Amino acid sequence: MSLEIKICGLSTAETLEAALGAGADMVGMVFFAPSPRHVDLAVAAGLGARARGRAQIVALTVDADDATLAAIVDALRPDMLQLHGREAPARVAAIRARFGLPVMKALGIATQDDLAALPAYEAVADRLLLDAKPPRGAVLPGGNGVAFDWNLLAGLDLARPYMLSGGLDPENVAGAVRLIHPPGVDVSSGVERGPGIKDPFRIEAFLRAARGAAKEAGASRPNGTEPAGKTPMPPSPARETSPS
Numbered sequence: 552m553s554l555e556i557k558i559c560g561l562s563t564a565e566t567l568e569a570a571l572g573a574g575a576d577m578v579g580m581v582f583f584a585p586s587p588r589h590v591d592l593a594v595a596a597g598l599g600a601r602a603r604g605r606a607q608i609v610a611l612t613v614d615a616d617d618a619t620l621a622a623i624v625d626a627l628r629p630d631m632l633q634l635h636g637r638e639a640p641a642r643v644a645a646i647r648a649r650f651g652l653p654v655m656k657a658l659g660i661a662t663q664d665d666l667a668a669l670p671a672y673e674a675v676a677d678r679l680l681l682d683a684k685p686p687r688g689a690v691l692p693g694g695n696g697v698a699f700d701w702n703l704l705a706g707l708d709l710a711r712p713y714m715l716s717g718g719l720d721p722e723n724v725a726g727a728v729r730l731i732h733p734p735g736v737d738v739s740s741g742v743e744r745g746p747g748i749k750d751p752f753r754i755e756a757f758l759r760a761a762r763g764a765a766k767e768a769g770a771s772r773p774n775g776t777e778p779a780g781k782t783p784m785p786p787s788p789a790r791e792t793s794p795s
């Protein structure tokens with residue numbers, strides 16, 4: 552089975568190279584000042600130049616306004632925007648149209664009821680990132696290293712690809728891949744040795760474990776069958792206006 556792997560919250564050249572060298576499909580940079588993973592525009596531009604063409608570059612924002620998004624897009628030139636706040640479906644659609652970039656919407660999952668929000672977001676986002684909800688009182692809406700019950704996603708049939716996220720690490724990712732065959736997995740704190748400090752060895756171990764499990768799952772899957780979420784993505788729209 553094919554599996555897309557995203558390493559999120561990269562903020563140094565060394566750890567970015569570890570992710571790229573170990574074959575990450577997507578590398579994420581966080582633009583959220585309260586986060587220990589936050590990168591400023593100058594750092595982001597340097598990391599983006601290093602990553603371009605080697606993996607998809609994802610800019611993660613939280614309820615950002617258009618001016619903030621425009622500055623990030625100009626500096627980083629991302630391949631995708633990850634919206635990790637409380638953006639409503641209409642706002643997701645507006646951002647996608649305005650910036651002409653694919654959008655991945657993060658949604659917090661704790662119970663079966665949370666899956667009810669998925670159709671409205673599937674209609675406007677290119678991808679979904681299904682993450683744990685932040686613990687009560689958490690400062691960050693994501694990157695908290697907590698997992699949700701993956702069984703909630705078993706048999707999930709979405710029109711868009713999704714990434715499983717929340718509390719994954721090199722030790723548990725293979726189990727998650729074997730259990731629900733997600734189209735993608737995403738990790739941040741599980742490959743760190745301290746808040747915001749990525750560990751190159753854990754990044755490599757995560758990619759190895761995830762790829763190994765995906766290979767095994769592919770071998771046990773009947774020919775021609777694919778996990779949920781493999782419907783081709785719609786083309787990204789051309790920019791509506793030139794963002795300023």
Ligand SMILES: O=C(O)c1ccccc1NCC(=O)[C@H](O)[C@H](O)COP(=O)(O)O
Nearest residue numbers: 559586693694695696717718738739740
């Ligand atoms: O990682 C952050 O600091 C962050 C800050 C604000 C919003 C979202 C954030 N991270 C989102 C991610 O995509 C994480 O990779 C995802 O939540 C999983 O995190 P973890 O449980 O630490 O692997």
